[in-house]
Amino acid sequence: MAQITLKNLAHSYKPNATADADFALKEMDHVWQDGGAYALLGSSGCGKSTLLNIISGLLRPSHGRVLFGDRDVTDAATAERNIAQVFQFPVVYDTMTVRDNLAFPLRNRGMEPDYIKARVNQIAAMIGMEEILNRKARGLTADAKQKISLGRGMVREDVNAILFDEPLTVIDPHMKFELRTQLKTLHREFGHTMIYVTHDQTEALTFADKVVVMYDGRVVQMGTPQELFERPGHSFVGYFIGSPGMNFFDATVAGHTATVLGETLALGASYAPPKGRVQIGIRPEFCVLGRSGGLPFSIRRVEDVGRHRIIRGTVAGANVNVTLPEGMEIDADANRVLFAPEKINVYADDWRVSPEGEEN
Numbered sequence: 001m002a003q004i005t006l007k008n009l010a011h012s013y014k015p016n017a018t019a020d021a022d023f024a025l026k027e028m029d030h031v032w033q034d035g036g037a038y039a040l041l042g043s044s045g046c047g048k049s050t051l052l053n054i055i056s057g058l059l060r061p062s063h064g065r066v067l068f069g070d071r072d073v074t075d076a077a078t079a080e081r082n083i084a085q086v087f088q089f090p091v092v093y094d095t096m097t098v099r100d101n102l103a104f105p106l107r108n109r110g111m112e113p114d115y116i117k118a119r120v121n122q123i124a125a126m127i128g129m130e131e132i133l134n135r136k137a138r139g140l141t142a143d144a145k146q147k148i149s150l151g152r153g154m155v156r157e158d159v160n161a162i163l164f165d166e167p168l169t170v171i172d173p174h175m176k177f178e179l180r181t182q183l184k185t186l187h188r189e190f191g192h193t194m195i196y197v198t199h200d201q202t203e204a205l206t207f208a209d210k211v212v213v214m215y216d217g218r219v220v221q222m223g224t225p226q227e228l229f230e231r232p233g234h235s236f237v238g239y240f241i242g243s244p245g246m247n248f249f250d251a252t253v254a255g256h257t258a259t260v261l262g263e264t265l266a267l268g269a270s271y272a273p274p275k276g277r278v279q280i281g282i283r284p285e286f287c288v289l290g291r292s293g294g295l296p297f298s299i300r301r302v303e304d305v306g307r308h309r310i311i312r313g314t315v316a317g318a319n320v321n322v323t324l325p326e327g328m329e330i331d332a333d334a335n336r337v338l339f340a341p342e343k344i345n346v347y348a349d350d351w352r353v354s355p356e357g358e359e360n
């Protein structure tokens with residue numbers, strides 16, 4: 001196993017690319033710690049698969065280097081990198097049995113038959129396929145075939161990393177949760193570096209210890225689910241993580257106060273006046289309705305989403321959401337929205353501004 005380092009990495013699918021917009025991956029430096037469980041999260045087209053294929057060696061980056069430990073593997077073929085990759089759609093040998101499909105990577109490496117048998121049985125139990133080990137893969141459902149692909153991706157214990165590219169897309173929703181839990185168990189047991197690509201925040205937040213959020217070809221934040229929730233490093237993380245996402249307001253900020261729509265709001269920390277387009281961001285969970293203070297608020301509608309309710313409203317015509325905890329009544333005369341000062345984040349040109357005295 002190895003730490004994976006990306007050095008000045010960038011990629012364009014176009015020859016002679018120069019403009020920023022020509023790059024599917026903008027220049028980045030990034031380290032994936034040995035044994036980490038990472039999710040690579042972002043919306044469609046932000047560059048997740050490009051990055052994964054560069055790590056696995058399916059794609060050569062147009063700029064920069066890829067290191068496994070101290071070894072430069074930028075020009076090494078996929079086979080030399082000792083990586084397992086599971087794709088969105090099943091890749092199985094139809095004419096082989098389920099057992100032979102699972103055993104394939106181990107036989108390829110000349111492992112002992114007894115070891116292969118035991119390991120295949122262990123993986124088959126994990127993916128719920130012990131009963132059909134002797135069946136040919138041909139004729140199985142896409143869901144079953146994808147489970148074989150997942151199993152085959154995880155069967156080798158000696159890989160540097162396992163890369164998953166949206167592996168649960170074709171899996172039945174009930175099974176998704178179970179397989180994700182199994183992947184986590186396997187990670188705890190074997191300590192492989194795992195990178196799991198998804199555009200689904202629930203998948204990312206439940207699978208990973210560290211979530212890497214990509215936006216427009218860049219890594220905009222890497223953090224624990226809690227860090228992404230409490231201190232989104234970029235406004236995209238604020239919008240993308242959480243349901244509904246963060247509320248943003250144009251503001252002027254100085255010291256412990258923000259001014260929004262001519263009203264003064266207290267901040268939980270002190271800021272040097274930021275440059276650029278300044279906004280404050282507050283999650284719906286940290287907003288409450290009242291009759292004085294805060295900002296003027298009009299309720300549009302209330303949505304019941306199970307354990308809590310979401311109040312959809314507007315502040316000066318712009319949409320603002322407030323999450324109402326279970327059991328709390330709505331004051332029908334409330335016409336202001338108030339924010340917990342210590343939960344407000346400040347942004348300049350979409351990037352979070354650290355308050356004075358915050359350790360990075």
Ligand SMILES: Nc1ncnc2c1ncn2[C@@H]1O[C@H](COP(=O)(O)OP(=O)(O)OP(=O)(O)O)[C@@H](O)[C@H]1O
Binds near residue numbers: 047
């Ligand atoms: N083979 C290719 N040739 C040219 N452009 C490509 C190629 N593959 C991807 N791109 C472009 O590169 C950008 C990043 O694509 P990529 O597939 O890495 O994104 P993604 O985040 O994995 O998206 P998705 O979630 O839809 O798979 C997109 O603009 C895409 O159109």
